[in-house]
Amino acid sequence: MASAPPAETTTEIACQSCGAVLSVAAKVRSTTCPYCASPSIIRRPPTANRPSPTFLVGFVVNHERATRAVRNWMSKSHLFARSDFKAAVPELTHGIYLPAYLYGAVVSANYSASIGENYTETETYTTTDSQGKSVRRTRTVTKTEWRPLSGQYQCYVVDVIVTASGGVTNEALEAIEPFDLRALRAYNDSFVAGWLAEEPTRSKEECFRLAHDETIAMVERRLQGFMPGDSHRGLQFHANLHNEVIDLVLLPVWSYAVRYAEDRPPVQILVNGQTGRVGGMVPVSTTKVAFAVFAVLGLILLVILLASMAS
Amino acid sequence: MSEHEEVHEAIELPHCSRCDSPLEPGDLRCAICGQAAPQTDRSANEKVSVTLLRCTGCGAAITYDPDHQAPACSFCGEVLRVETVDDPMEQTEVYLPMTVSIDEARAALKAWLGTRGWFTPSDLSSSSTLTEIKPLWWVAWIFDAEALVSWTADSNAGSGRSAWAPHSGQTPLRFDDMLVSGSRGLSESEAYAITPGMQLGTGNTSPSGGGDDATFERFDVPRSQARQQVLAAIEQTAADRVRAQHIPGTSFRKVRVAIVLRRLITRRYALPAYVLAYRYRDQLYRVVICGQNANLIVGSSPFSYAKLFALIGGIVGFVLFLLMIAAVAGS
Numbered sequence: 001m002a003s004a005p006p007a008e009t010t011t012e013i014a015c016q017s018c019g020a021v022l023s024v025a026a027k028v029r030s031t032t033c034p035y036c037a038s039p040s041i042i043r044r045p046p047t048a049n050r051p052s053p054t055f056l057v058g059f060v061v062n063h064e065r066a067t068r069a070v071r072n073w074m075s076k077s078h079l080f081a082r083s084d085f086k087a088a089v090p091e092l093t094h095g096i097y098l099p100a101y102l103y104g105a106v107v108s109a110n111y112s113a114s115i116g117e118n119y120t121e122t123e124t125y126t127t128t129d130s131q132g133k134s135v136r137r138t139r140t141v142t143k144t145e146w147r148p149l150s151g152q153y154q155c156y157v158v159d160v161i162v163t164a165s166g167g168v169t170n171e172a173l174e175a176i177e178p179f180d181l182r183a184l185r186a187y188n189d190s191f192v193a194g195w196l197a198e199e200p201t202r203s204k205e206e207c208f209r210l211a212h213d214e215t216i217a218m219v220e221r222r223l224q225g226f227m228p229g230d231s232h233r234g235l236q237f238h239a240n241l242h243n244e245v246i247d248l249v250l251l252p253v254w255s256y257a258v259r260y261a262e263d264r265p266p267v268q269i270l271v272n273g274q275t276g277r278v279g280g281m282v283p284v285s286t287t288k289v290a291f292a293v294f295a296v297l298g299l300i301l302l303v304i305l306l307a308s309m310a311s
Numbered sequence: 312m313s314e315h316e317e318v319h320e321a322i323e324l325p326h327c328s329r330c331d332s333p334l335e336p337g338d339l340r341c342a343i344c345g346q347a348a349p350q351t352d353r354s355a356n357e358k359v360s361v362t363l364l365r366c367t368g369c370g371a372a373i374t375y376d377p378d379h380q381a382p383a384c385s386f387c388g389e390v391l392r393v394e395t396v397d398d399p400m401e402q403t404e405v406y407l408p409m410t411v412s413i414d415e416a417r418a419a420l421k422a423w424l425g426t427r428g429w430f431t432p433s434d435l436s437s438s439s440t441l442t443e444i445k446p447l448w449w450v451a452w453i454f455d456a457e458a459l460v461s462w463t464a465d466s467n468a469g470s471g472r473s474a475w476a477p478h479s480g481q482t483p484l485r486f487d488d489m490l491v492s493g494s495r496g497l498s499e500s501e502a503y504a505i506t507p508g509m510q511l512g513t514g515n516t517s518p519s520g521g522g523d524d525a526t527f528e529r530f531d532v533p534r535s536q537a538r539q540q541v542l543a544a545i546e547q548t549a550a551d552r553v554r555a556q557h558i559p560g561t562s563f564r565k566v567r568v569a570i571v572l573r574r575l576i577t578r579r580y581a582l583p584a585y586v587l588a589y590r591y592r593d594q595l596y597r598v599v600i601c602g603q604n605a606n607l608i609v610g611s612s613p614f615s616y617a618k619l620f621a622l623i624g625g626i627v628g629f630v631l632f633l634l635m636i637a638a639v640a641g642s
Contacts, residue, residue, distance in 0.1 A: 016363035017372060038372040041362040054347055055339065059377035104345035106329075106571060117465065117473035145472050151479030153461045155569040156330075158345030182535055186339055190382040193364045194374020228463045228477045228565045243329050247347050252377075273377070 013042055027166075029097070029197035039194040049203045053187040054247040055102065057179050059095065059195070059273040066254040066271040067092065073269070073278040074258070080292070082285040088260040090269060097197035097250035099164040100173065101204075102181075103211035105157050105244040107219050111237040112150035115229035118142050144231065153226060153237075157218060162210040164200035164248065168270065170210050175279025176272040179251055183274065187250065197250060208246065215241060256280075325349065332456075332575040335534070337399070342538045343572050401450075401493070401530030401537050401579055407513055409446055409520030409583035409602040416444060416585040419605035420598055424589075424612065432615045435591060442595065443588040446521035446602070448581035449494035449502065450528045452541050453511060456486045456575040462553045462568045468560030475564065482557050484549055491544040493530050493537070497584065501599045501609050508604030509582055521583060521602065530579065541577055546570060 010023045013031075017038035024031050030041045046052045061069070070090045077086060120140050129135045159181055163173045185191065200207075219239050227235065252273025257266040260283065269280035324333040325348070327341035334341060334348050341348065364373050366384035376383040376390070383390045411419075424436040432438070460482055465475035488511055492502035518525070530537065550568050558566065583602025588595050591613050598610030 011359055013359070013361045016361055038363055039374050041364075043360045043362065045358060058380050059375065060380060062377045102345075106344070115477035117470075117475045117477065119473035143472075147471075147477055149463070149477040149479055151461070151463065152481045153569055154459055154481070154571045155461070156344045156571060184339055189362050190364050190373070191375050193372070193382055222569070226461075226463055226567050226569060228465045228479075228567065229475070243344075245329070245346050 011042060011044070013040060016040060027199045027201045029199050030192045030195060032194065041189045041192060041197075043189075044199070050199050051204075051248050053099070053250050055184045055249040056097065056187045056191050057181070057183055057249065057251050057274055058185060058191050059252040060183075061252075061254065061271065061273050061276045063092065063095065063254070065276060066095075066273070067256075069271055069276045069278050070254075070256050070269055073280075077282045080284050080288045081282045082260060082288075085258065085260040085267070085283050088258045090256040090258050091266075093255045093257050094196045095273065096253050096255055097192050097195055098168060098173070098253045099198050099200040100161050100249050100251050101164050101200075101207045101211060102247045102249045103157075103160040103162060103208075103215070103244070104246075105215060105241040107153070107155050107157050107215070107239050107241055109153045109219060109223065109237045109239040110150070111153055111223055111235065112148065113227055113232045113235040114146045115149045115227060116144040116146055116231035116233070118144050118230040146233075147229075149228070153219075153223060155219075155222065157215050157241075160211050160214050160218070161249075161251070162207050162214060164202050164207050165198055166201035167198070168253070170214075172268070172270055172279060173251075176253070176270050176275075176277045179272065179274055184249070192250065200248065204246070208244075211246065212241060215239075330571075330573045330575075332573065342535075343542075343575055400533055401452075403448075403450060403527075403530065403581045404579045405514035405516065406448060406518040406581045407509060407511070407583055407603060408515065408518070409448075409525075410513075411583075411585065411600065411602050411605045412520075413444060413446070413522065413585070415605050416587065416600050417441060419600055419608060420587055420589065423598065423608045423610075427612045430615055430618055431612050432591070432618075435612065439589045439591045441587060441589050443586075445586045446525040447496060447584050447586050448518055448521075448525065448527045448602075449492070449497050449584055450530050451493055451502065451506075451580050451582055452491045452537060452577050453580050454486060454489050454491070454541055454545075454575060454577045456489075456545060457573045458484045458486065458545065458549060459571045459573075460484050460549045460553060460568050461570075462550075462557065462566065464554070464558045464566040465564045466558050466560030467562045468558075476560075478558055478560075480553075480557055482553065484552060486545065486548065489544070489548060491541050493532065493540070493579075494528055495531065496526070496528055496586070497599060504609035505584055505599060505601035505604075505607045506582075508601035508607040510603055511580070513603075514580065518581065518583075527581065537577075541575075542572075545572065545575075 009026055011026055013022050013024055015022060015033040015038055018033060018036040020033055020035045024042060032039050075086055120142050122138050122140050124136055124138050126134055126136050163170050216239055223235060223237055254271035254273055256269040258269055259266045267281055267283060271278050326333055327346050329346040330341060330344040332341060332343045338348050366373050366387060366389055368389040369384060369387040371384055371386040373382045373384045379390050381390050424439055463479045466478055467474060469476040490506050492499055494502055546568060549570055550566050553568060554563050554566050585600040587598045596611045598608060601607035
């Protein structure tokens with residue numbers, strides 16, 4: 001069983017360029033000296049919850065491109081987004097190497113479902129013709145024959161990414177996925193030099209749980225596509241995950257904060273540092289929603305009124 | 312151990328600890344199951360240490376630059392060379408010798424032209440002129456693998472009111488010396504038609520036979536794309552085998568397979584062939600002959616419409632004749 005995340009909150013280091021003593025948060029892997037701007041990489045002894053990174057995806061999107069992508073995304077956010085949010089100026093907080101786990105497993109599942117096989121039948125029915133007479137006619141109808149099916153399913157699941165950062169939820173990370181893992185590199189300190197790199201702040205146990213949940217959801221989607229027949233219902237399965245592998249990977253993320261109102265907390269917007277994909281929660285304008293609801297209700301009333309006048 | 316095994320076993324590759332497939336130089340992870348490759352430099356530090364990376368040119372601190380996708384010095388602009396993503400172009404490892412001579416290939420073409428069936432022109436063999444004969448080594452991946460295949464399908468076996476009934480199963484399959492063509496010069500059908508004649512055990516590290524005028528194809532896809540092609544071929548082959556041997560019934564639809572692959576060993580071959588062009592009445596036709604077995608020939612030949620029209624005319628005339636006789640007998 002994995003232990004709790006590291007308890008220490010800060011680490012004191014000496015800048016290797018100017019000698020200044022810096023106090024660095026325990027979750028930070030790299031920092032820049034505020035006196036001489038020299039980048040330092042802090043190596044701590046690995047623990048169960050804070051392993052050394054195995055892989056890294058390097059930044060491809062630079063600051064200007066990321067900011068443009070965020071502005072574009074904000075201005076094109078949906079109809080009910082607050083106007084002050086659309087007009088707000090995004091403030092860059094950091095370009096971060098976000099810790100995440102890359103999970104893979106062999107899935108063995110037992111499944112059962114009802115499989116629908118369509119067939120057609122010609123049936124006779126009675127109807128009324130244009131002259132009001134009762135007539136018998138035939139028509140072809142499609143019916144479904146349901147047959148039980150059960151079996152075993154095995155597959156590899158690879159490249160499930162879950163966040164290991166306490167500051168970014170798995171949903172927020174999913175919003176800016178996918179990362180092109182063909183560009184995965186073996187971790188090297190030189191890739192994080194000058195950038196903020198975060199240590200894992202979620203326990204490995206929690207990350208395993210997140211990865212399991214994602215994998216089970218993925219297996220369900222795959223089984224949905226694996227079923228034969230014209231349709232299926234009542235799919236049930238029990239999946240066993242074994243031969244699991246989990247490796248720490250640092251992912252490039254630009255993090256922006258958008259302050260759109262004095263009385264509201266800033267909104268976090270993330271940009272995939274490899275692909276430029278933007279993700280974040282868009283604050284909804286209650287005024288716009290209320291206006292839309294009233295407009296629809298007004299339209300319905302108008303239609304009813306016109307209909308009653310016409311009749 | 313056969314000769315071609317000896318050629319490849321000479322280079323010991325590390326294997327994935329999960330699926331036992333060989334890991335190739337530069338692989339960070341297993342391409343089949345995603346397991347991380349063993350790292351050579353995983354020295355664990357016992358206490359907290361701080362590293363500052365300096366430019367080898369001017370001594371200033373360096374930072375990672377997204378524009379260069381590499382660490383670079385912001386003062387003198389020098390870019391640090393770091394390990395790059397290793398996705399090399401595929402390279403031929405084994406050449407099969409060309410054991411069919413040019414004369415044998417010519418003779419094989421002549422014989423083949425004489426056996427093209429009744430609807431080819433009668434003077435095809437005598438009036439055709441060979442315009443070009445080109446020895447070619449075309450490229451292909453040959454792989455061995457073990458797989459556990461889970462499958463589902465609809466078939467007519469056990470069907471009730473519907474013409475289809477669902478079936479499922481799981482079966483182990485072995486793939487030995489399966490070929491996936493990587494050739495641009497030969498079409499898929501040409502490559503597969505001449506493949507049965509290849510003696511894979513005769514492979515060598517350099518080509519032999521075929522004369523000085525041979526063309527050598529090269530693989531033109533990187534390793535990652537080659538693996539995708541091989542995996543797609545495995546999936547297709549698995550579905551075909553399941554359809555042929557494991558699903559009950561005689562007609563099938565919606566055959567779906569999920570594969571857990573183990574011990575995938577891929578070898579890159581250059582295989583010999585002759586590509587011939589012959590002219591018949593100002594039209595060029597192409598023929599490919601296996602470079603190790605002249606009996607394996609695939610190609611195109613002209614179609615005699617005169618014979619087709621003569622046959623149709625004959626049948627129509629015969630039917631009219633029968634009708635006339637019937638009419639005369641009736642009167």
